[in-house]
Amino acid sequence: MNEFKLAQPQSVGQATSFLSQKPKGCHIMAGGTDLLGEMKNGIIDAEVVVDLKSLPELSFIKREQNKVRVGALTPVSELAENSFIQNEYSVLYEAALSLATPQLRNVGTVGGNLCQRPRCWYYRDSQILCLKKGGHKCFAFNGRNKYHAILGGGPCFIVYPSDLAPALISLGAEVIIASSKKEKKIPLEEFYVLPKENLLQENILQPGEMLKEIQFPLKGSGEKSTYHKLKERGTWDFALVSAAVNAQITNQSFKEIRIILGGVAPIPWRAKKAESVIKGNRITQSLLQQAAQEELRDAVPLTDNAYKTKLVQSIMSQAALSLVKT
Amino acid sequence: MEDKNQKKGKPIKRRDFLKGFGGGAMGAAVAPKFLVQEKKTISTKEGNIPVYSKKKISLIVNGKKHTLSVKPRDTLLDVLREKLNLTGPKRICNHGECGGCTVLLDAQPVYSCMFLAVRADGQKITTVEGLAKGGNLHxxxxxxxxxxxxxxxxxxxxxxxxxxxxxxxxxxxxxxxxxxxxxxxxxxxxxxxxxxxxxxxxxxxxxxx
Structure with missing residues (x-):
C-alpha cells in the first residue's frame, strides 16, 4: 500500500467543506474494509484519505415518530444486533447478518456497504485496465463471467455486491447526501446508476458529496419482509443471487409487494415486472414462476452465468412463499 | 554440530535471528526521540482540519499503554508485529480474508490487517499474548x-x-x-x-x- 495523508475532520460540515475543495486523489474512508482492499490491490492510489471515524455523530440508529434513521457510519454489526431492527425489519436483519464476517461487520459501516465497489475480478486486478478503470474493454464479456450480470449489463457487466442495498430499497429507504452547499434526500433506488449511464462509478455521488444518513418508514400493518441469499459457501460470501422481498399480505394475496434482486445486475435490481404480475393476485407457486419469467424476459446471460436465471426463479418463489407460511 | 546459543540454554528463535539483521531500524522507531508528528493544517469554511503524514497515537495493548508515532498507511497488524513485537496476530492473507490477524478492539473481534493503526488511537487492544496471566494459560x-x-x-x-x-x-x-x-x-x-x-x-x- 502506497503512502497517503490522513485528514481527520471533526464535523460533517468540516468534512464536506474539505471535500468541496476537491483535493487531488482524495478518498472517503468509513469503515475502510473495502477501501483498504482496493488500496492494497493497487487499484486506488490515494493521496489523501478523509477519515470519517472521527465523526461519531454519524453512528446511530434512531426510531422516530414515522421513520427510522440510521447514520451512515453505524457499524453493520450494530444494525444486526439491534432488537428493534430484528423484530420489525426481518429483511434488513437477515441481510446484515448474511454479509461478510463478525470481524468485518464490526468495522464495516452501513454507508460503506451502500457505497462499496464491485467485486469483479477484472476490476480488482490492478494489471487489467478494464472499462471501469478508464480502459476500452470489458474483460468479463468474453472472459470468465460466472459471477457477472444477466440483467442491465453492458458495456460493463459487474454485479452490485451490497446485501443491505436490496433490503433497504425493499423498505422504501431514502438516503441523505451531504455537501458543502445543502443536503439532499433521494430514494436509495435512485442512488445507483447503470454502467451505460456512468461507467466509472456505481452511484450518483458527485465530488464533494458524501452519504450521511439512511431513513426508512415504520413498518406498516400486515407488512412482512425477508432476505434470501444464495452463495457458494455456507457463510461469508457475496450473493450469487439474492432477493429482498417486502410485502403486505391480505386474504392469501399480496396487496403490495417489492422485490429487489441482488447479484444479477450492476445495480440492486427492482423486479418491477414481476411485482406487477404478483400484485393483487392469489399466491400460488405458478403465479410466482410466471412473475420470475416475466422479469427474466430481458435477461441476457453471458457464457458462464446462465445458471443465474434458474436461481432467480427459485429464490423469488422461495422468498415470497416464506412470507405466506410464517 | 551444537549451536553456541543452545549451549547457553538460549535457543535461537527465528524472530531474534531476523531482528539481528534487519530489526535495528524497527527498534529505533519506538525510541522516544523519534516520536514525531507530521501534520499540516488545511483551512476550510468550517474551521481547520488536521492532515497527518505521521501521527502520535496511544494504544492500550493487553492493558499496557504504548505511545508511538505511526504513518497513516501502517495497519494495526504491522504496528503490533513490527513495533510492539507482538507476533501472535499473524500476517497471512493481509486482505481481511483469513482471520489470522484477529485481535479484539474494545472487546470486538476485528481484522488488524484491515484497520489503520492511526484510527485505533486511544483504544484497547487485546492480542493472544494478553490472555495468559502470571504464567497460567487462559x-x-x-x-x-x-x-x-x-x-x-x-x-x-x-x-x-x-x-x-x-x-x-x-x-x-x-x-x-x-x-x-x-x-x-x-x-x-x-x-x-x-x-x-x-x-x-x-x-x-x-x-x-
Whole structure:
C-alpha cells in the first residue's frame, strides 16, 4: 500500500467543506474494509484519505415518530444486533447478518456497504485496465463471467455486491447526501446508476458529496419482509443471487409487494415486472414462476452465468412463499 | 554440530535471528526521540482540519499503554508485529480474508490487517499474548491444547481471539453459534471440528463446570 495523508475532520460540515475543495486523489474512508482492499490491490492510489471515524455523530440508529434513521457510519454489526431492527425489519436483519464476517461487520459501516465497489475480478486486478478503470474493454464479456450480470449489463457487466442495498430499497429507504452547499434526500433506488449511464462509478455521488444518513418508514400493518441469499459457501460470501422481498399480505394475496434482486445486475435490481404480475393476485407457486419469467424476459446471460436465471426463479418463489407460511 | 546459543540454554528463535539483521531500524522507531508528528493544517469554511503524514497515537495493548508515532498507511497488524513485537496476530492473507490477524478492539473481534493503526488511537487492544496471566494459560488456550484444537497452529491465535469474543458475550454457545462466530477465520488444515470441541470445552471451563 502506497503512502497517503490522513485528514481527520471533526464535523460533517468540516468534512464536506474539505471535500468541496476537491483535493487531488482524495478518498472517503468509513469503515475502510473495502477501501483498504482496493488500496492494497493497487487499484486506488490515494493521496489523501478523509477519515470519517472521527465523526461519531454519524453512528446511530434512531426510531422516530414515522421513520427510522440510521447514520451512515453505524457499524453493520450494530444494525444486526439491534432488537428493534430484528423484530420489525426481518429483511434488513437477515441481510446484515448474511454479509461478510463478525470481524468485518464490526468495522464495516452501513454507508460503506451502500457505497462499496464491485467485486469483479477484472476490476480488482490492478494489471487489467478494464472499462471501469478508464480502459476500452470489458474483460468479463468474453472472459470468465460466472459471477457477472444477466440483467442491465453492458458495456460493463459487474454485479452490485451490497446485501443491505436490496433490503433497504425493499423498505422504501431514502438516503441523505451531504455537501458543502445543502443536503439532499433521494430514494436509495435512485442512488445507483447503470454502467451505460456512468461507467466509472456505481452511484450518483458527485465530488464533494458524501452519504450521511439512511431513513426508512415504520413498518406498516400486515407488512412482512425477508432476505434470501444464495452463495457458494455456507457463510461469508457475496450473493450469487439474492432477493429482498417486502410485502403486505391480505386474504392469501399480496396487496403490495417489492422485490429487489441482488447479484444479477450492476445495480440492486427492482423486479418491477414481476411485482406487477404478483400484485393483487392469489399466491400460488405458478403465479410466482410466471412473475420470475416475466422479469427474466430481458435477461441476457453471458457464457458462464446462465445458471443465474434458474436461481432467480427459485429464490423469488422461495422468498415470497416464506412470507405466506410464517 | 551444537549451536553456541543452545549451549547457553538460549535457543535461537527465528524472530531474534531476523531482528539481528534487519530489526535495528524497527527498534529505533519506538525510541522516544523519534516520536514525531507530521501534520499540516488545511483551512476550510468550517474551521481547520488536521492532515497527518505521521501521527502520535496511544494504544492500550493487553492493558499496557504504548505511545508511538505511526504513518497513516501502517495497519494495526504491522504496528503490533513490527513495533510492539507482538507476533501472535499473524500476517497471512493481509486482505481481511483469513482471520489470522484477529485481535479484539474494545472487546470486538476485528481484522488488524484491515484497520489503520492511526484510527485505533486511544483504544484497547487485546492480542493472544494478553490472555495468559502470571504464567497460567487462559481456559481457552488450555482447551485448545486438550482438544487438539490446532494442527499446524498458524491460524490458532486468530481462532482463540474469535473464541474469546464469543465466550465473553455468550457463556454457553451452541454449535451453530460457534460456527457463526468462526465464519471469519479459516483453517487450511481443516481442523474445524476439533476447534468447535475446544470452544465448547473452553466454555465449560470458563463457567467453572
Amino acid at each position: 481456559s481457552i488456550q488450555k482447551a485448545f491444547i486438550e482438544k487438539d484444537g490446532y494442527q499446524c497452529g498458524f491460524c490458532t491465535s486468530g481462532f482463540i481471539m474469535s473464541s474469546l469474543a464469543l465466550l465473553q458475550r455468550n457463556k454457553k454457545p451452541n454449535l451453530e453459534e460457534i460456527k457463526q462466530a468462526f465464519s471469519g477465520n479459516l483453517c487450511r488444515c481443516g481442523n474445524y471440528f476439533k476447534i468447535y470441541d475446544a470452544v465448547s470445552e473452553a466454555a465449560k471451563k470458563m463457567r467453572g463446570a
